[in-house]
Amino acid sequence: MRYMVIVEKGESSYGAFVPDLPGCVAVGETEQEVIELIREAIQFHLEDLQNEGQPIPQPVSKSTFIEVAA
Template identity: 55%
Template sequence: MSRYVVLVERSEDGFGAWCPDLPGCVAVGDTVPETIEEMRGAIRFHLDGLREEGLPVPAPSTVASSEVEAA
């Protein structure tokens, strides 16, 4: 099973998430946990669509890093 990096950002209405390795695959939610769960479903849906169309599924290539403090 592949593991894709998901970035979550605060928005005016809650939170939004996107996956750098899967352009166009996004999700929104009221909380971070809800947004991540919605993103899991969005990634499954996105990958299923690629497979159904006979398109290649991109391998994860984005590397996750820890948060960095900027002074």
């Protein structure tokens, strides 16, 4: 499955979350680190859902960029 991940840059770190998997988040010092951590978090999140007998949410979120005049 392919889930959309939102990566945000903070003052001293990066954060990431998955809109289709509420509660699936990660924080890292670099963008590369947070990408690796969110990948692991997604895998663990899906494993936990499976172990609890919960359905696996299908990825449905999409993103696009909208250009506006500055």
